[in-house]
Amino acid sequence: MKDDHNTVDLQRRALLRGAGWGVLGAAAIGLGTGRASAAVSSQTGEAMPAYIGPQANPHWNSIGPYVAYPQKRPLLRLTDRPVQIETPRAYFDQAFTPNDAMFVRYHLPGEPNHVDLAKWRLEISGQVDKPMSLSLADLLGNYEPHDVAAVLQCSGNSRSYFTPRVGGGQWGNGAMANAKWTGVRLRDLLDAAGITGKAVQIQFQGLDFGKGPAGYGSHAFLKSWDIDDPVLDKAIVAYAMNDAPLPMLNGFPVRMVFPGKFATYWVKHVTWIRVLDHEDTNFWMAKAYKIPDTKDGATTPEAVAKGEVNMVPIGVAELPVRSFIATPDGATKAVAGLPVTARGVAFSGTGPVTQVEFSTDGGKHWQAATLGTDHGPYSFREWHAAFTPDKPGEYRLAVRATDAAGHVQPDHGLWNPGGYLWNKIETQTLTVGPAV
């Protein structure tokens, strides 16, 4: 991927050298002949509005302010107790999201801020032959480490684009991240503990607690998989993220990684793994995070109101194929005759991504984009596409990805009551002026 960047940068520099003063001088004249007013319009004077609606959020990210959190670069606030902060767009031009830029989504306000590893143990209990209590040193020393590059995407990522709007975390597109996760295979731990014949589901719980009464979803956050779900063979109990310890807000000391599945199952600070002899009926499985049992998980408010929709846990779904334009992002006006390189990332839970296409006319015509390094089927895949706008105007850039299962991003949104599974083709307007 680095090579790709360098090549493009070299091309850009060569072009600037070759064109030299001619291009810049002409651009300056262009300003003088009618667009000087552009300098007056403010790009720094006004903050985002306090809310947007009832129409969809027109912005790439959510609309909250940048806020400072420990171990994090400034990220975008949704809520502060519990913590929900979003990754800004600019980070999505690279396959691996920096740890200190990775979004945070908690359900309960009792986020741990210290963990004493002298006392912390990963407890494996329930329907197992040998209950286990493992220190981090045990996980590091006694089990083979495994890596997977996998996208962590909040189920509600892009919820603010739903119309009619739905309540919940009003995420833009930045409730997603990609990391290289390193840890122990869940299967290795389960094999060591020995699952009994009575096992029905496996439940995961972390160190975050809420203020609600015991027995309610406001008190504990619990997620479970069926004992025969194939994702259990891919799951990692991760103690490293991009070759570093997990930031506290991303689940130190270990979190679950379920490649290809939504983040709600990737329990942070995972400490209790219970093999259940029954189906988990806690709020976070029985009531929350449910999608319509329809094609693509889409339905209508009318069908929901009539009670016609059968809802199932979002764990049945893989991450739908998506792709994003990180840059250009609309902050800069382009010059006709001067090349533009669009870049971003693509991913799919039914991957790998096999093709990314780019359009400069809102999707009427598509050209193949260049794909970056393949980091595995569950990872972000970088893409870029260069083009030269030949005349002034508004260009509607668009990107769409196709995955190995043949899924292609749709040109329409969907609706469901939870605000899940959004994967509409992303577009970006690029304004181009003349070189004159």
Add this chain to the structure above:
Amino acid sequence: MMTKRDFFAGLGLAIALVGLASAAWAYESDEAGANLNPPDYVSEGQYETGRLGEVDQPRPEGFDTGSSYGINGAWPTYVPALADGAGKEKVQAYCSVCHNTTYISMQPPLRGEKWAETVHKMLDTFGAKQYIPSEAVPEIIDYLQAHYTPETIGKNTYSDNAQGGGSAGESTRDSADKPQASAGGAGVAPADSDSPGSKIYAQNCAACHQANGAGIPGAFPPQAGHTPTLLAADGGRDYLAHVLLFGLNGPITIEGKTYNGQMPAWRAALDDADIAKVLNYVLTAWDNNEELPSGFKPYDAAEIAAARNTELSGKDVHDARSELGF
């Protein structure tokens, strides 16, 4: 404007280059040949005080080499003020038991019935009925419907970037920093609405602990009839200053009721004098003055400033409370 641009486009590049060349000789230059002024096709960037605010960078802090890992200090909160109107205080108090009101201000405008449905989901599905008395429910729903639906949102001013009580930056220094009492014990005069700490209490504390100091049983502990007993305990005087400065985190029991909320730390939002004033207010309002130990001396700013030098977490303060015997 359009005409002029069309004119240039029509004449084409050759004319433009002539234009560039003909403009070039018109500029005044100094003896070394440098142009004296920017050309007239440039607009120089102006400066003005930034209006988007800034994000301070944190001062670096170190760690010890022990087995405990984490972050130093508390999680920061950034709570925009809610719209003004009847029921606001109840919404702030009851909803904040489990989550900050950013959960409300973040939402797009939702239909009235959606807000009612959401409040009932909190009460029943999430168990908030344990904290919220049924008579407060209609008031909470009315407030949300009056300010956060497509028809009503934005009608009342949002004050951006204000703290939870909407008050942190507001001046509370309108009264002299005089102690409410000079004598001790039952001889201490009761606080009233003119007392220096009254306004600070109303703006920062009353949402949870209520204007009458009674708190909300099971959700927010009472101040009336309780705080003087803390002061009377050995070490209680420092403890009360520490609760205000560093917050309190952990379950406590008062008169058979358990409270497991989280008292925020006020050290950033209130200065030493304000914390002294509000402590003096709480200790003398609602007949608390009659419960004070004899020889009571009001807090002053210097005492709070000294207490500030200790670095405590909300959990440390909770441990200190246990040591007091509470």
